[in-house]
Amino acid sequence: MDRIKGSMKQIVPWVVPFLLLICWQVFSWMGIIPEKILPAPSDVFQAGLSLLGTGELYEHVSISLWRALAGFLIGGVIGFLFGLFNGISKYSDLLFDTSIQMLRNIPHLALIPLVILWFGIDETSKIFLVALGVMFPVYINTYHGIKSVDKKLIEMGRAYGLKGKSLFFSVIFPGALSSILVGIRFSLGVMWLTLIVAETISTDSGIGYMAMNAREFMQMDVIVLSIVIYALFGKLSDMIARYFEKKLLHWNT
Amino acid sequence: MNFHTEEPIHVQLAGVEKWYNELNVLKGMDLQAERGEFIAVVGKSGCGKSTLLRLVAGLEQSSSGFIYMDQKPLKSLNKHARIMFQDGRLLPWKRVIDNIRIGLPGEWKGKATEALENVGLGDKKKEWPNNLSGGQRQRVALARALVHDPELLLLDEPLGALDAFTRMEMQGLIESLWQQKKFTSILVTHDVEEAVALADRVILIESGMIMMNQEIPLARPRQRTQPAFSMYLEMIMDRIMNRMPKKNYIVEQNYQMS
Ligand SMILES: Nc1ncnc2c1ncn2[C@@H]1O[C@H](COP(=O)(O)OP(=O)(O)OP(=O)(O)O)[C@@H](O)[C@H]1O
Ligand SMILES: [Mg+2]
Numbered sequence: 001m002d003r004i005k006g007s008m009k010q011i012v013p014w015v016v017p018f019l020l021l022i023c024w025q026v027f028s029w030m031g032i033i034p035e036k037i038l039p040a041p042s043d044v045f046q047a048g049l050s051l052l053g054t055g056e057l058y059e060h061v062s063i064s065l066w067r068a069l070a071g072f073l074i075g076g077v078i079g080f081l082f083g084l085f086n087g088i089s090k091y092s093d094l095l096f097d098t099s100i101q102m103l104r105n106i107p108h109l110a111l112i113p114l115v116i117l118w119f120g121i122d123e124t125s126k127i128f129l130v131a132l133g134v135m136f137p138v139y140i141n142t143y144h145g146i147k148s149v150d151k152k153l154i155e156m157g158r159a160y161g162l163k164g165k166s167l168f169f170s171v172i173f174p175g176a177l178s179s180i181l182v183g184i185r186f187s188l189g190v191m192w193l194t195l196i197v198a199e200t201i202s203t204d205s206g207i208g209y210m211a212m213n214a215r216e217f218m219q220m221d222v223i224v225l226s227i228v229i230y231a232l233f234g235k236l237s238d239m240i241a242r243y244f245e246k247k248l249l250h251w252n253t
Numbered sequence: 254m255n256f257h258t259e260e261p262i263h264v265q266l267a268g269v270e271k272w273y274n275e276l277n278v279l280k281g282m283d284l285q286a287e288r289g290e291f292i293a294v295v296g297k298s299g300c301g302k303s304t305l306l307r308l309v310a311g312l313e314q315s316s317s318g319f320i321y322m323d324q325k326p327l328k329s330l331n332k333h334a335r336i337m338f339q340d341g342r343l344l345p346w347k348r349v350i351d352n353i354r355i356g357l358p359g360e361w362k363g364k365a366t367e368a369l370e371n372v373g374l375g376d377k378k379k380e381w382p383n384n385l386s387g388g389q390r391q392r393v394a395l396a397r398a399l400v401h402d403p404e405l406l407l408l409d410e411p412l413g414a415l416d417a418f419t420r421m422e423m424q425g426l427i428e429s430l431w432q433q434k435k436f437t438s439i440l441v442t443h444d445v446e447e448a449v450a451l452a453d454r455v456i457l458i459e460s461g462m463i464m465m466n467q468e469i470p471l472a473r474p475r476q477r478t479q480p481a482f483s484m485y486l487e488m489i490m491d492r493i494m495n496r497m498p499k500k501n502y503i504v505e506q507n508y509q510m511s
Pocket of ligand 1: 273276278296297298299300301302303304305
C-alpha cells in the first residue's frame, strides 16, 4: 500500500464509478438500456442544464436545503442540549431520559399522517419531521459521550483544581466530542432521508416535489436528476462532517 | 490558592478508616510524615495503597479518623498536594504544554516551560501526548504535578508501567527534584527496590493496617550494590512474603545518614 502515491490514492477510488457511468452511457446509446427504464447520463445532465436555465432547479434545491438546515439545527440543538444536561445532571437524567428513550422508539416517519393533519403540507410539517429525526441520534450520542468520559481523567481534573466550567471545557466536553460528532454525522443521514420521504409524500416545492411532478409527465431524466442531487447532497454533508471531525479530533491520529 | 510556599508540609493521619459499603479497606491508620520526608508505601495489590493516597489528596473522604496538614484537618480537596498517577492521565486533546498548565492560575507560560525543561522535555512542548513514549508521558505528568510547587507530592505507582532502564532514570529524576525542591513526598510502589532506593521510610500496608514502618537511613545517592541496601531490601521482602528472617539484620553504623 505504501507504494501507492498520494495522487493515485485520490484517483483510484473514482475509477469504478467512472467506468460504471461510461458503461451506462454506452449501453444507453446502444439501446440496451431503454430510455423508459433509465435515461442516459447525458440526458440527465441535459435536463439539469435546462432546469438550471429556467431557474426551477435553483428554486427547488434552495427550498430543500433550507428545510434540511432548519430542521437539522432545531433538532440538533434540542438533542444536544438534552444530551448535555442529562449527561451531566443526575436530576435531569432521572426526569427526562426514560421519556426520551420511549419517544425514540417511535419511527418518526410513522408520524407523517399525523403531522400532515397537524400542520398541513406547508414548511412546518417538513421541518418538524426532520428535526424529530435528527434529535434522537444527536441526543443519544451526546448523552452517551458525556456519560462515558474516562472517570480517571475527571478525577485527575478535580485533583488539579478544575471544577464546574473549567472541568467541563477542559475534560468533559473534549472527552465527549468524538461521540457527539458521530451522532451529528449519523443525523445528517437521517436528515436527508426524512426530507426525501417528506417531500415525496406531501409538498408543492423542493427536490422531492420536482421528482414526483416529473413522474406525472414521465420525465425520466428529471426523476434521475433528483435522485442524483439527493445523493450529491448526502455525500457533500458527509464530507463536511468528516472535515470537522478531522479538524476537531486531530489529536487522535 | 497559593502554591508557592517553599516550606514542605507536615502530614499526619490519625485513626483513618475507609469503608466502601461493606468492605473495610483501611482499618485505622496512624502515620506521620515529617516536613520534607520521603515515604514509600508498599503492599500487595488491593491492600488500599491508592485509597490512602486518594484520601490524602482529598479526592475522597475518610469514613472516620482525621488527616492533618500542618496540624489543620483536611476537609476537602487538598490544595497543598499534587498527585501523579500510574497511568499518567494526560488529556489526549491537549498538547504537552497545555496539559502542564491545567489548573495553573495567572501567568503560566514561564512556569510551565520551566517545569517541562526540568524533566528534560523542553523540546516537546507542542507535541500531542499520544505521540510520546510511555516514559516521556510520565515525565510530563511529573512536570504537571511539580509546576504547582506542591508542598506534598503524592505518587501512585508512577513508574509501574515503565521498563527497567527508564524506571531507574526516572527514579533519579524524582530524587533530584525532591532534593532540589524539598517537598514532602509519599510514593506508592510495587517495587520494593524502588522504595528502598528513594525513601527515608518504607511503610508496609497489609489487610488495611500498617504492618511495618522501616527507616532507611542510607546516605544518598544510594548504591544498590552496597550490602546495607540489599539488607533492607531483603528485610522488607521477607516481611511482605511472611518468610522467616534468614539472619539477623544488623544495620552497620557507617551506612547510616545521621
Ligand atoms: N470506589 C471504590 N468503590 C468500591 N471499592 C473500591 C473503590 N476503590 C477501591 N476499592 C476497593 O478497595 C480495595 C483497595 O483498592 P486500592 O485501589 O486502594 O488498592 P491498591 O493497594 O492501590 O492496589 P494496586 O496495587 O493494585 O493498585 C480494593 O479491594 C478495591 O476493590
Ligand atoms: Mg493502586
